[in-house]
Amino acid sequence: MTTRLWGGRFESGPSDAMAALSASVHFDWVLAPYDIAQSKAHAKVLASAGLLDADELTTMLNGLDALRDKVLDGSFEAKFEDEDVHTALERGLLETIGAEVGGKLRAGRSRNDQVATDLRMFLRNSARDIAALVTDLQLALADQAAAHVNSAAPGFTHLQHAQPVSFGHELAKHIHALGRDIDRFRDWDKRAAKSPMGSGALAGSSLKLDPVAVANDLGFDGVVENSIDGVSDRDFVAEFLFTTAMIGIHLSRLGEEVCLWSSREFAWATLDDAWSTGSSIMPQKKNPDVAELARGKAGRLVGHVTSILVTLKGLPFAYNRDLQEDKESSIDAINTLHLVLPAMTGMIATLKFDTERMAASAPEGFALATEIAEWVVQQGVPFREAHEIAGACVRKAEQLGTDLNGLSDADFAEIHPALTPAVREALTVEAALNSRSTVNGTAPSSVQLQLDAARTTIAHLQSWSQVQPHAI
Numbered sequence: 001m002t003t004r005l006w007g008g009r010f011e012s013g014p015s016d017a018m019a020a021l022s023a024s025v026h027f028d029w030v031l032a033p034y035d036i037a038q039s040k041a042h043a044k045v046l047a048s049a050g051l052l053d054a055d056e057l058t059t060m061l062n063g064l065d066a067l068r069d070k071v072l073d074g075s076f077e078a079k080f081e082d083e084d085v086h087t088a089l090e091r092g093l094l095e096t097i098g099a100e101v102g103g104k105l106r107a108g109r110s111r112n113d114q115v116a117t118d119l120r121m122f123l124r125n126s127a128r129d130i131a132a133l134v135t136d137l138q139l140a141l142a143d144q145a146a147a148h149v150n151s152a153a154p155g156f157t158h159l160q161h162a163q164p165v166s167f168g169h170e171l172a173k174h175i176h177a178l179g180r181d182i183d184r185f186r187d188w189d190k191r192a193a194k195s196p197m198g199s200g201a202l203a204g205s206s207l208k209l210d211p212v213a214v215a216n217d218l219g220f221d222g223v224v225e226n227s228i229d230g231v232s233d234r235d236f237v238a239e240f241l242f243t244t245a246m247i248g249i250h251l252s253r254l255g256e257e258v259c260l261w262s263s264r265e266f267a268w269a270t271l272d273d274a275w276s277t278g279s280s281i282m283p284q285k286k287n288p289d290v291a292e293l294a295r296g297k298a299g300r301l302v303g304h305v306t307s308i309l310v311t312l313k314g315l316p317f318a319y320n321r322d323l324q325e326d327k328e329s330s331i332d333a334i335n336t337l338h339l340v341l342p343a344m345t346g347m348i349a350t351l352k353f354d355t356e357r358m359a360a361s362a363p364e365g366f367a368l369a370t371e372i373a374e375w376v377v378q379q380g381v382p383f384r385e386a387h388e389i390a391g392a393c394v395r396k397a398e399q400l401g402t403d404l405n406g407l408s409d410a411d412f413a414e415i416h417p418a419l420t421p422a423v424r425e426a427l428t429v430e431a432a433l434n435s436r437s438t439v440n441g442t443a444p445s446s447v448q449l450q451l452d453a454a455r456t457t458i459a460h461l462q463s464w465s466q467v468q469p470h471a472i
């Protein structure tokens, strides 16, 4: 059977090179279950408009259900000649129920509104799948953070020792970045939850079909407001791909930390054998490949968001075939995150940290200098002056080849009369941590509260991720 959805005005079929360029069925087949769900909803409004009788509707719905089962169990497959998923499924329906009834389904719709609708459905469900994997990683981070609330570590700015922090605080920052990514999906979802069905090729349909009924049936919140926009809009793809790229960027920064922490120079973290690799020549090597691949894959994800933006730039309205480029990047972004996220979760969950080594280096590099400045401020000295005083302490300690605690009472008194021996109370890592007990600060008591709140938020995000709007 010739399956092409067009051809009446053509004398010949497409050339091989044309067909090869045009084909999308080798990647858009992932949309098949959504396209069938959409066809069922469309059949119902055709019946409501009097274009299918009750028996025809039953035949159509049963045929579509049978086709869906065959697609899902692999017994119906697309062929290259099908060109795209919509064409393949029409062939499948005609083979299942015959052309007499099957041939009526296409009335009042176009591949333009079909593909825009399928892709919204696919991406909305996929956003939940990705979010669920992100929450798994958040939970692994939360467990590690909880185990290290009371572990001190150097905190960095410019990759130089800055101030000591709770290592739990350091780990937990990633939970919040990833949580915002899921929030981005949730916010995007409000805009993506509108059905383009009923837009037809671009202008709507004269057949008195009911787009609102289709939208409700399919699990959308409503219908796009403008049919021309409905078939042309791909900013829902761009926003989706931005969020996947942002997740990739966040994973790359976490990956970079694991690379640093597991380096010989830091030696804070040991990678589990199951989540690292060896070298083909250097027998001693244990490499952080998961972390490096996460860093590397971020580039690919950024490429995808760039690709869709360039496709859309200056594109005339309404549908143009350029828009077929929206799918491979989206599918690859989803597949990439499905590879990276579970591996990152496994790697994080099994990292072993050398807390003694981290704690020992926490005060190094004069990381307690701010403690002197802030202690002096509490004695009524303006911060401008306090900063100079603390700087003088650092200079003196450097001259003497000691740390700040190595300065004598006389050294302190010589630098400034406000520097009484009581300043030593502030000059411990423990005091430095405990004093930062603001709501978002690094005091272990604060970090514990932050983690409790983060777990509540993760549970909330998890429940969002578990409800798929579009049944297939």
Ligand code: ARG
Residues within 6 Å of the ligand: 024, 028, 084, 111, 112, 115, 319, 321, 323, 324
């Ligand atoms: N495969 C096409 C795509 O992905 C489907 C829409 C084709 N529409 C058309 N008028 N040629 O965009």
